[in-house]
Amino acid sequence: GELIKEYGRPAEAIFGKTAVYQHRKVVVNDNKDVYIISESGNNGIILLNKDGEFLGYYGTNKVNLSLRLFIRRMFMSEKQRQQYAALKPNPSHNLAIDHKGIIYTITKSKNEEPLKKLNIEGNNILNGYYIISDSYQDIFIDNKGLIYVVCDDAEVPAAVSVLDRDGFLIFAFGKKQPGSLKIGQFESPSGIAVDSNGDIWVLDKTGNNVQVFTKTEFTNLVLTAIDYHNNSQYDKSAALFKEVIRQNAMFALAHSSLGKAYEREGDLEKALESYRIANDREGYSSVFWEIRDNWIADNLLITLGIIGVVWLALYFLNKFKHLIKGYSVIQTKIDKFKTTQVYHEMMLMRRVLRNPYDVVYEIKYRQSVRIRTALALYVVFIFYNIITSHFVLGYLFRSLSRDIILSYEIMKILLPLVLIGISNHLINSLQNGEGFYRDIFIGIIYACAPIFIFKLPLDLLSNVLTYNELFLIQLGYIIMYGWTGVNIILMIKEINNYKPGQLIINLLLTAFTMLMIIIIYLVLNVLTTQAWSFFEGLFKEVFLQ
Known part of the structure; x- marks a missing residue:
């Protein structure tokens, strides 16, 4: 191909004289802004404009100080602390960009967020639950906003994870198994991509192969339901999620989405039940608040009346307790x-x-x-x-x-x-x-x-x-x-x-x-x-x- 433009090391002083500029991964948005991950780039993602001018660091990770490291540093001399590795944020390992220009990153750390979806300020907006690992290798975002990640860790339950746009785990499959030649097992999974047909391509760098996975009928049913929900087609989404639950009664995401549909329809009891099955506590809290508010409005006077009657009963019982047969025997034992x-x-x-x-x-x-x-x-x-x-x-x-x-x-x-x-x-x-x-x-x-x-x-x-x-x-x-x-x-x-x-x-x-x-x-x-x-x-x- 023809060389159009080169982006050399930024000359701006704020980039830093000692900052590392060794490219690991590059993505570009529609405005031709360039996002670069550099080897040992502790300062964050390098952001350049289309002319190669340095705009700043983006999506910097936080310093990770474990209790063990904190205790260890307490007993170090000043010289030992200088010789010991300085406390720096973990660098991002990989990144991807979606069709809206949103940046996603992978960080090799168990103690902070290994997957991030960054807003304009560089803060993580993923709030879902997914498999935590410090061995994520690659990330891909399809045109529906679904997140695909691959993990090179034999200890985690699955090598490939599919998340919704909020970071909630939808599916997980595959396994790192060194020496295995079975389909669905990898020696060292290192890359992932999804083609226009929705097939998932996973690269195995040690096994020297690429495995291609086609989505099942059930998978397509779930993803179509999620897509309807994301596009505010709630009736279609609810119908599909009911079918998902019919085929797999413990599919949490389907119950959570169905809970939202019931909540919009005003069927709060069913919504509460669906949220509970899905363990969706935010949704459960919201619906429970409404149910409690309605109950108080309908039963406040009755409740106060019952409390008053019970109080009066206890008052008179205490006042005339000596008249109760057998009271003296009980009181003697007490x-x-x-x-x-x-x-x-x-x-x-x-x-x-x-x-x-x-x-x-x-x-x-x-x-x-x-x-x-x-x-x-x-x-x-x-x-x-x-x-x-x-x-x-x-x-x-x-x-x-x-x-x-x-x-x-x-x-x-x-x-x-x-x-x-x-x-x-x-x-x-x-x-x-x-x-x-x-x-x-x-x-x-x-x-x-x-x-x-x-x-x-x-x-x-x-x-x-x-x-x-x-x-x-x-x-x-x-x-x-x-x-x-x-x-x-x-x-x-x-x-x-x-x-x-x-x-x-x-x-x-x-x-x-x-x-x-x-x-x-x-x-x-x-x-x-x-x-x-x-x-x-x-x-x-x-x-x-």
């Missing part, structure tokens, strides 16, 4: 229970809210709480949190994961409490604190009284709230956990009889000790893993070869 140590230990939990100092006195000097009671409270606390978080908390505010790994859930709650107790006891021993580990062990679980008392009501309340009232739940949790934290600090202070200055030093050293224990665990974990790999390799070398 009074007898109130004299037991178990009742006294339970009531101390309530007293923590009013006066934690009294409870410290009961724990430290009167030893009113038994170790076995504290152990029972720890067990109850763990399962109370698991049950409320996974079964009582409102659907909109629960974890996205539907699986419960019991051992993980137990450790997530228990380890912080145990870590605080052990670390603080070690520091107390050095500072000559007055408290014993027994007092700290019991005091910590009693300091969690706000969680014991308020988490269940707060989680029950979340069932009638939507994302519009999210701040209420967040505020409630902040107060509840903040209150618990203050109680733990007061327990440590009073049990050890620290002055304010001593308390501050104790808390700082406790936090440092906790950090050291975590670091030691991480180091031992890495060393153990490496030792296991070494001996495993040695065993294979000696006995299997």
Whole structure:
């Protein structure tokens, strides 16, 4: 072909004297603006106008600082930090452009957004759910706005993903399988494109082949329904999505789209059900808000009347309770229970809210709480949190994961409490604190009284709230956990009889000790893993070869 124009290294000062200008991928929009990805281009995509003038950097990624790297840098000297790789944003690995001139990028990172659809300001506007990987290789956008990506990672469930224009996964297929000659498996998938017939072409650079995939009848049905929906042809879209669900009842995107159709028609109950099946929480929140608003308008007076009747019934029941047959027997049993140590230990939990100092006195000097009671409270606390978080908390505010790994859930709650107790006891021993580990062990679980008392009501309340009232739940949790934290600090202070200055030093050293224990665990974990790999390799070398 004939050379029309060359774009050399930008001469503008703002480009940077040390900036790398080694092209990796180039795309051009209808205005002849040129978008260039450069090798190690940490500053972002290089943007040139049609005359080759540098317009600036576009779509710069954020600096990724993991917890492990943060801790590692804390213990480096200034010289070591200079020798160590500087903290820079990950460069974009590949990019594509659609027929509207919108830029899409791939970044090799698990800790930030690996796929981006950039607006005019260079910010990501994808908000969907897709397979997260740091091994995406190529991206292609068809004329309907569908996003096709290919991933060179044997650990992910699929090598090829098809996303809608918002980034929600529609289909995923293929698998990286080194050495395999099967159709649909790749040694090292590296490129993807879609032709005018809708066939998907996938390049395998190690296998030295190109595999072509033709869309099935079901695939075309789904994509046609999505296209109708994107073009506001909602009736046609709904009819096709019903057929999709008939063929595959668990196709989430179809349920979500059908929910939108029901919502427009005013059939809120069906819309709510469809959103729930699709796990579309934004749509669910919007419809639930409407249903709740309608219910309040229709039933407010009746509800207030029922509350009034119940209140009056309880008032008269309490006033004339002595007339109830058998009341005196029940009251005698209740009074007898109130004299037991178990009742006294339970009531101390309530007293923590009013006066934690009294409870410290009961724990430290009167030893009113038994170790076995504290152990029972720890067990109850763990399962109370698991049950409320996974079964009582409102659907909109629960974890996205539907699986419960019991051992993980137990450790997530228990380890912080145990870590605080052990670390603080070690520091107390050095500072000559007055408290014993027994007092700290019991005091910590009693300091969690706000969680014991308020988490269940707060989680029950979340069932009638939507994302519009999210701040209420967040505020409630902040107060509840903040209150618990203050109680733990007061327990440590009073049990050890620290002055304010001593308390501050104790808390700082406790936090440092906790950090050291975590670091030691991480180091031992890495060393153990490496030792296991070494001996495993040695065993294979000696006995299997």
